[in-house]
Amino acid sequence: MWNRLWETHSGKLSGVAAGVFFGFIYLFFGFWHMLVFTAIVGLGFYIGHKVDRGETPIPYERIYERLFDRKRKLK
Numbered sequence: 399m400w401n402r403l404w405e406t407h408s409g410k411l412s413g414v415a416a417g418v419f420f421g422f423i424y425l426f427f428g429f430w431h432m433l434v435f436t437a438i439v440g441l442g443f444y445i446g447h448k449v450d451r452g453e454t455p456i457p458y459e460r461i462y463e464r465l466f467d468r469k470r471k472l473k
Contacts, residue, residue: 406450413446414439 404411417439425435445455 407446409449410443410446413442413444413449415442417442 420442421435421438424438448455
């Protein structure tokens with residue numbers, strides 16, 4: 399069962415594990431804000447989900463286009 403789960407959702411599992419790891423680091427060495435801990439675990443799940451779907455976790459091209467689009471006017 400664990401092997402099949404790892405084969406189909408390895409990115410999500412790795413992302414959540416990394417989120418839990420960094421969340422515990424934050425909890426032990428920072429303030430006890432469970433909301434921040436949950437956000438870190440959620441971010442790990444989101445990035446892992448993107449990896450499982452074969453997408454890039456951070457769309458650098460789209461961010462670059464939005465930041466440096468000369469035709470877009472500031473409101």
